[in-house]
Amino acid sequence: MKISRNFAFELWNAIYGDEVLVSDCFGDMIYKEDYGDTKTKRRQPGKKAYHYGWTIDHILPISKGGDESLNNLEIMHWMNNQEKSDKTS
Numbered sequence: 001m002k003i004s005r006n007f008a009f010e011l012w013n014a015i016y017g018d019e020v021l022v023s024d025c026f027g028d029m030i031y032k033e034d035y036g037d038t039k040t041k042r043r044q045p046g047k048k049a050y051h052y053g054w055t056i057d058h059i060l061p062i063s064k065g066g067d068e069s070l071n072n073l074e075i076m077h078w079m080n081n082q083e084k085s086d087k088t089s
Helices: 005-016 078-084
Strands: 022-023 029-031 054-058 073-079
Touching: 005 073, 029 073, 054 078, 073 078
Parallel strands: none
Antiparallel strands: 022 029, 054 073
């Protein structure tokens, strides 16, 4: 399933509500408007520029029997999702 931007924002709103800058499950900061963005760097006041892009991860990868159900999806910084790949932890 290709996850649409609208679905990604619906999931964000269900988890984080009106928050626009939060940390993912690994503690990395993500910015709501940067869904799918792997290039843009933003600078928070007094901090160095940082990638805040995020994607939606399958907790149990599809390749390992996972599915598209909401309880198998989590919001994750894109670099963490890339590193996790098809691992389950």
